[in-house]
Amino acid sequence: MALLHRFSCCSSPSSPPVISLTKSTSKSILFPISHLPRHRRFPQRFPSFRLTATLAAESPAGSVSGGGGGQPKLLLEVKDLTAVIAESGQKILNGVNLSIYEGEIHAIMGKNGSGKSTFAKVLVGHKDYEVTGGSVVFKGENLLEMEPEDRSLAGLFLSFQSPVEIPGVSNSDFLQMAYNARRRKLGLPELDPLQFYGYIMPKLEMVNIKADFLNRNVNEGFSGGEKKRNEILQLAVLGAELAILDEIDSGLDVDALRDVSKAVNALMTPTNSVLMITHYRQLLEFIKPTYIHIMDEGKISKTGDISIANILEKEGYKAMSTS
Ligand SMILES: Nc1ncnc2c1ncn2[C@@H]1O[C@H](COP(=O)(O)OP(=O)(O)O)[C@@H](O)[C@H]1O
Ligand SMILES: [Mg+2]
Secondary structure, eight states: OGGGGTEEEEEETTEEEEEEEEOTTSOEEEEEGGGSOOOOOOOSSOOSOOOOOOOTTOOOOOOSSOSTTSOOOEEEEEEEEEEEETTTOOEEEEEEEEEEETTOEEEEEEOTTSSHHHHHHHHTTOTTEEEEEEEEEETTEEGGGSOHHHHHHTTEEEEOSSOOOEEEEEHHHHHHHHHHHHHHHTTOOOOOHHHHHHHHHHHHHHHTOOGGGGGSEETTTOOHHHHHHHHHHHHHHHOOSEEEEESTTTTOOHHHHHHHHHHHHHHOOTTOEEEEEOSOHHHHHHSOOSEEEEEETTEEEEEEOHHHHHHHHHHOTHHHHHO
16 A cells, blocks of 8 residues: 555564654654554544645646646656566566656556556565666656655555555554655645544545544455555545556446546546556546556557557457557
């Protein structure tokens, strides 16, 4: 899950669980989970007032066709990116090239094992992978030189294919800490629990999640679909210039797929972008991509429009290698 780039949680039977809060200085602060505020318990029924707070990274739903009349800006530029599995040295990415402009929605499709999730994880700086060549520029900065936490604070969000559970940490504490970390980064004052409550309530509605989910430990005991909704809740709370959604549709029934897609579309603005990884055309009906890419053996082998997905659905990936 995205927030793990900022807060990594660990526990062992002999020691109390701790949260590692890594600051942009790359120094880590460790503190026991028991030190987390325990007073934030969200009631089942909400008071009628709402406080509003917005992030610069977020803006109301808008057109996705370029920002403010000017030329859309290049948000992400990946050139000849190669990467290996850190432990084994096995090469997975074999020269990925991809440019994403503000306001665009890109979809990556591709056979199982072609490197889609690896690409997503390499972008956010996952420790399992080592970049061996190429470049990645995000908002004009060398992404590969940034710590994972800083990538996240800079506006890169990854919704993991398999979101992890964090025992002992409530969703509300987790989200509030992450959101306040982002506000600090943006030079905005932190929200206190009441203000945060006012901020998050509309987000819950947006993703169609019940408020009692906030009191539950992060993803613990959540069904597959609930985990995916929770990922989108995190995205809605944090805002992101580039949201990478890795198989956000897997395990969702059609209603959940509709809710999640609606929320993602509502979060689109002329200045942010989405990179979604999917196997299924149905998601592309709900979140319409500007471009579809096919990943094959660790590189993007084909780029096109929705017609690629139509061919795939009819003929499978074989058709991609011959056309
Ligand atoms: N941490 C890892 N350890 C070992 N093998 C890995 C790891 N991450 C990815 N792989 C392998 O790399 C290949 C690409 O995986 P992945 O990027 O998850 O593919 P996709 O998302 O396209 O299905 C697969 O063969 C997978 O088993
Ligand atoms: Mg995958």
